[in-house]
Amino acid sequence: MVKDKRIQIRLINFSFKVFNADGTKNREVIRVTSLEIKINRYKEQLEAVVIYLNGTDMFLEHNWLVKYNPEVNWKNRTIQFTRYSELCKIKHQNIEFKTRRT
Numbered sequence: 001m002v003k004d005k006r007i008q009i010r011l012i013n014f015s016f017k018v019f020n021a022d023g024t025k026n027r028e029v030i031r032v033t034s035l036e037i038k039i040n041r042y043k044e045q046l047e048a049v050v051i052y053l054n055g056t057d058m059f060l061e062h063n064w065l066v067k068y069n070p071e072v073n074w075k076n077r078t079i080q081f082t083r084y085s086e087l088c089k090i091k092h093q094n095i096e097f098k099t100r101r102t
Helices: 062-068
Strands: 010-016 029-039 042-049 071-073 078-080 089-091 096-099
Touching: none
Parallel strands: none
Antiparallel strands: 010 029, 029 042, 029 096, 071 078, 078 089
């Protein structure tokens, strides 16, 4: 996705290990990017790591998911943000992001 969307990335001066959900080791993270996530009227700036995810475009951090605690219905492809009423109920494909120019 980074290549396809021409997202600007930058190197960081340290690295850290990442493990997949199944416990296997992924590549070490050495690159990041600044993103803006937009869900309906809600916008938030994120600092995202860039890593190979084997066909998945994006993985939201555990801390972000805990903060917003969305209710996900995978079958209906909807996400309900019950703690933040301005986000309402949205279809998965309506989540957008864009890079922030630095």
